[in-house]
Amino acid sequence: MSGGVRIASPVYGLMAEFETPTDVLVAAKKAFAEGYRNMDAYSPQPVHGLAEAIGFKKNRVALVCLVGGLLGLATGLGLQEWINLSAYPLNIGGRPFNSWPSFIIVCFELTILFGGLSACIGMFAMNGLPMPYHPVFNVPEFASATRDRFFLCIESVDPKFDMTATRSFLESLAPASIAEVPY
Amino acid sequence: MNPTRHIDETQVPPVSHQVPVLAPGHTFETITDKISSIVLTDGISLGWLALLVISAGVAGLLAIAATYLLYKGVGIWGINIPIGWGFAIVNFVWWIGIGHAGTLISAILLLLKQSWRNSINRFAEAMTLFAVMCAGLFPVLHTGRPWLAYWLFPYPNTMQVWPQFRSPLVWDVFAVSTYFTISLIFWYTGLVPDLGTLRDSAKNKVARFVYGVLSLGWRGSARHWSRYETAYLLLAGLSTPLVLSVHTVVSFDFAVGIVPGWHTTIFPPYFVAGAIYSGFAMVLVLAIPIRAAYNLRDFITDRHLENCAKFMLATGLIVSYGYIIEAFTAWYGGNRYEINMFWNRMTGTYAPFYWGLIFCNIGFVNILWWPKIRKSPVALFFVSVIILIAMWLERFVIVVISLQKDFLISSWGEYIPTRWDWATYIGTLGFFFAAFLLFIRVLPMISIFEMRDLLPASRPHEKVEVHS
Numbered sequence A: 001m002s003g004g005v006r007i008a009s010p011v012y013g014l015m016a017e018f019e020t021p022t023d024v025l026v027a028a029k030k031a032f033a034e035g036y037r038n039m040d041a042y043s044p045q046p047v048h049g050l051a052e053a054i055g056f057k058k059n060r061v062a063l064v065c066l067v068g069g070l071l072g073l074a075t076g077l078g079l080q081e082w083i084n085l086s087a088y089p090l091n092i093g094g095r096p097f098n099s100w101p102s103f104i105i106v107c108f109e110l111t112i113l114f115g116g117l118s119a120c121i122g123m124f125a126m127n128g129l130p131m132p133y134h135p136v137f138n139v140p141e142f143a144s145a146t147r148d149r150f151f152l153c154i155e156s157v158d159p160k161f162d163m164t165a166t167r168s169f170l171e172s173l174a175p176a177s178i179a180e181v182p183y
Numbered sequence B: 001m002n003p004t005r006h007i008d009e010t011q012v013p014p015v016s017h018q019v020p021v022l023a024p025g026h027t028f029e030t031i032t033d034k035i036s037s038i039v040l041t042d043g044i045s046l047g048w049l050a051l052l053v054i055s056a057g058v059a060g061l062l063a064i065a066a067t068y069l070l071y072k073g074v075g076i077w078g079i080n081i082p083i084g085w086g087f088a089i090v091n092f093v094w095w096i097g098i099g100h101a102g103t104l105i106s107a108i109l110l111l112l113k114q115s116w117r118n119s120i121n122r123f124a125e126a127m128t129l130f131a132v133m134c135a136g137l138f139p140v141l142h143t144g145r146p147w148l149a150y151w152l153f154p155y156p157n158t159m160q161v162w163p164q165f166r167s168p169l170v171w172d173v174f175a176v177s178t179y180f181t182i183s184l185i186f187w188y189t190g191l192v193p194d195l196g197t198l199r200d201s202a203k204n205k206v207a208r209f210v211y212g213v214l215s216l217g218w219r220g221s222a223r224h225w226s227r228y229e230t231a232y233l234l235l236a237g238l239s240t241p242l243v244l245s246v247h248t249v250v251s252f253d254f255a256v257g258i259v260p261g262w263h264t265t266i267f268p269p270y271f272v273a274g275a276i277y278s279g280f281a282m283v284l285v286l287a288i289p290i291r292a293a294y295n296l297r298d299f300i301t302d303r304h305l306e307n308c309a310k311f312m313l314a315t316g317l318i319v320s321y322g323y324i325i326e327a328f329t330a331w332y333g334g335n336r337y338e339i340n341m342f343w344n345r346m347t348g349t350y351a352p353f354y355w356g357l358i359f360c361n362i363g364f365v366n367i368l369w370w371p372k373i374r375k376s377p378v379a380l381f382f383v384s385v386i387i388l389i390a391m392w393l394e395r396f397v398i399v400v401i402s403l404q405k406d407f408l409i410s411s412w413g414e415y416i417p418t419r420w421d422w423a424t425y426i427g428t429l430g431f432f433f434a435a436f437l438l439f440i441r442v443l444p445m446i447s448i449f450e451m452r453d454l455l456p457a458s459r460p461h462e463k464v465e466v467h468s
Helices: A021-034 A062-088 A098-125 A140-146 A165-173 B003-011 B027-039 B046-072 B087-111 B113-121 B119-140 B147-151 B168-201 B207-212 B222-255 B267-293 B302-333 B335-347 B351-369 B377-404 B417-442 B449-451
Strands: A011-018 A037-040 A150-155 A176-180
Touching: A011 A021, A011 A140, A011 A165, A011 B113, A011 B222, A021 A037, A021 A150, A021 A165, A021 B417, A037 B222, A062 A098, A062 A165, A062 B222, A062 B417, A098 B168, A098 B222, A140 A150, A165 A176, B027 B168, B027 B207, B027 B417, B027 B449, B046 B119, B046 B207, B046 B417, B087 B113, B087 B119, B087 B168, B087 B222, B087 B267, B087 B377, B087 B417, B113 B119, B113 B449, B119 B147, B119 B267, B119 B417, B168 B449, B222 B267, B267 B302, B267 B377, B302 B335, B302 B351, B335 B351, B335 B377, B351 B377
Parallel strands: none
Antiparallel strands: A011 A150, A011 A176, A037 A150
């Protein structure tokens, strides 16, 4: 790409296939060292260190979960205090209207409920799932990405991406196969 | 590529010689194929079909009993005043207790890095879900007007009435519904990568479409895995206090009341231990036939069965301690109503139930000290069935005997479960097994990606350094 003008590339990227977690991890680190930034690695099970190797640092799932949990706590406490102090005060065995120790359990349960739902929904949302279509699925070999193979895909939006140069770089990593990923 | 390293990594023999949680000789591919082939095969085995027909037929009893209940009311059950909490609450506590082992296996053992859990967590979580469904049904039917059960939740209504938040029964609504929701999303989150595997391996077009929709387009991106692992760990961390709280809150239903035999501080820990105890028994009752029928001995090894048996022994002994302390407190406390209640337990109408449970849970469970029993699947299966029965008796003793004779002689009574009580209970067993049979046919009963993770080959070599 020259002159800062992005020409729509006919391909999504170039994808290399590897047989072991170690190979894909080495490849990812080499690609990052080479200067590639717009890339992703795919594996059938989590590979320790692979996300960091492709330059992924910001994982905000824990923050979302914390905020959700605190919101649940506030909901539980607010709901019970409002009901017992204002909306529907009941005299139960002469206990004070604000008998907060009795409210702990519902606060706890709502903390867990909101926290868990935020962690789960937040994780899928930040991952951009559900996403029924994605270009990587166009590569026939990619079917084994959920079985026993590991893939590294350098995307054409990467400023350093060049069909020939990137292909020869990937070839230098000794992959099992290389494929163009069409849109 | 270095060919020797390739052989090294994919044909690694056992995970460890001391801990055979996965039989030797497996690769990423064989694990994937073995587990997914159970689901992806086109045929239906006759044995499976026969069992499904039988369990679904038994579940039909539940449908009939529930329909008749809606027509007639709770009077068709044996409950009366003073014993208003018969089978419905006995079975509620029993079922929800069974669910606890599933969450313990999936959440607590994950946090404790017990990798052997990877082969049993999926179906144990499914067991939890179905057990909680059965459990939840009982209090809802017990309300007498199940179509108004939503009154239990706080919602703005024209009567401007709100729940009474100082009542353990309201706490229970929150505890059980949270427990079900969190168990469901934990189970589904765990399933998503495996659904992706099934989508990519399925030959059948309909199957590929259904698994494709359910997998949400999972593609195993490294960024996704990173967030996924965090979320999974957080869900485990949230489920851990949750599972301990659920049976604690169930025990508050009793312990907060002043009824003799219920009003005791030992209930929460003793209920939680009892729940895990019966839950592991149900795990074994399901795991032992499954691993034989589907030839899964490579994944669910004798080591797994033995670990479950050890859990049962440990929690069984905690439960025994609970029984002993209950009796001791009744005697040492000197409260005449408590003493009378205990005397009634040991000599009254339902004394055989009490002695049966004491025999099984204090005496018989000690058979698990014997390694030969823990290593024999057949023996373990029968021990587990006996434990499940004993834990059901325990709940019967707690619920019914305490209500039977309380403070006023004029209000003493008897409780005889009717055929509708039995039909409802046996019907839930049918529903549970039918749901479980459907589950093992359409979803991977063992977590495929977590099993692949057990292989040493899934861990990259320590020294992967690249310099630019």
